[in-house]
Amino acid sequence: MKPDLTDQTILITGSGRGLGKHAAIHLASCGAIIGVADIDGNIAQETVAAIVKNGGRAKPYIGDLSDRGTFEQIAADFAAQSGHIDAIINNAMLLRYSPVQDVDEETLSAMLDIGIKALFWSAQAMLKHYDKERGGTIINMASPVATRGFANTSVYSTVKGAVTVFTKTMAAELGPQNIRVNAVSPASVPTPGALGLNSKEEYEKRAAWIPLRRNGTEEDNSNAIAFLLSKEASFVHGEIFNVDGGVAACN
Numbered sequence: 001m002k003p004d005l006t007d008q009t010i011l012i013t014g015s016g017r018g019l020g021k022h023a024a025i026h027l028a029s030c031g032a033i034i035g036v037a038d039i040d041g042n043i044a045q046e047t048v049a050a051i052v053k054n055g056g057r058a059k060p061y062i063g064d065l066s067d068r069g070t071f072e073q074i075a076a077d078f079a080a081q082s083g084h085i086d087a088i089i090n091n092a093m094l095l096r097y098s099p100v101q102d103v104d105e106e107t108l109s110a111m112l113d114i115g116i117k118a119l120f121w122s123a124q125a126m127l128k129h130y131d132k133e134r135g136g137t138i139i140n141m142a143s144p145v146a147t148r149g150f151a152n153t154s155v156y157s158t159v160k161g162a163v164t165v166f167t168k169t170m171a172a173e174l175g176p177q178n179i180r181v182n183a184v185s186p187a188s189v190p191t192p193g194a195l196g197l198n199s200k201e202e203y204e205k206r207a208a209w210i211p212l213r214r215n216g217t218e219e220d221n222s223n224a225i226a227f228l229l230s231k232e233a234s235f236v237h238g239e240i241f242n243v244d245g246g247v248a249a250c251n
């Protein structure tokens with residue numbers, strides 16, 4: 001059963017494709033008003049068009065969300081629609097793997113900026129635009145790489161480690177202000193971004209060792225996000241919610 005998210009205003013970063021796009025469409029189908037934020041305007045428009053075609057409500061917001069001023073402006077524009085923001089989903093990320101000796105400064109900075117700095121801008125935006133009575137929710141996207149060593153993922157894993165600790169820190173700091181902060185930790189979903197890192201053959205191999213013997217899906221992830229946003233999850237806070245077929249359990 002889908003949770004009722006009627007009139008919840010939810011800003012989703014990186015929702016032009018992949019997990020963010022699927023979550024945007026799913027949450028809109030639960031009644032939410034979605035801000036589709038992405039650095040790529042064409043794909044953001046496509047997500048909005050898919051939502052509107054289904055009878056949902058969404059608008060595109062285009063910009064580099066690693067930039068503080070851009071994040072602030074997008075959040076302010078989205079909040080202006082209904083006067084507040086109920087939730088921000090920090091989903092945008094630049095996915096790159098390489099051996100540590102090949103990490104170049106430009107890629108490192110770009111990954112740290114969108115993966116880590118943008119989390120700070122989102123917390124600031126939430127504090128500025130949430131309604132204290134309604135409360136706010138932040139959901140970050142973690143990964144099993146945060147807690148287990150995988151070769152050639154040094155930057156990505158560093159980002160996801162930071163996402164995990166930031167989630168817990170914000171739970172301690174923002175909980176008393178009626179803002180719930182959680183993370184979803186998916187594994188092995190062959191999205192467009194992830195397929196740039198891993199081949200289809202790699203996904204077949206993974207399906208053979210993941211305890212539930214399959215890869216993850218976008219639906220798995222969107223269902224978890226919808227639950228964390230629902231009234232039923234009102235006491236779930238500071239949680240790293242593994243949606244990974246058991247990968248993290250086998251660390």
Ligand SMILES: NC(=O)c1ccc[n+]([C@@H]2O[C@H](COP(=O)([O-])OP(=O)(O)OC[C@H]3O[C@@H](n4cnc5c(N)ncnc54)[C@H](O)[C@@H]3O)[C@@H](O)[C@H]2O)c1
Nearest residue numbers: 014017018019039064065091092093141143188189191193
């Ligand atoms: N796919 C998986 O198996 C998996 C597993 C664990 C965690 N995650 C996390 O889930 C999230 C989504 O993953 P995905 O596989 O859908 O990725 P993806 O690469 O398919 O999508 C990422 C989106 O973020 C946008 N983006 C990138 N940089 C941006 C910026 N600076 N400003 C605004 N938008 C920007 C991209 O344009 C893209 O639409 C990421 O945080 C990822 O780390 C994914």
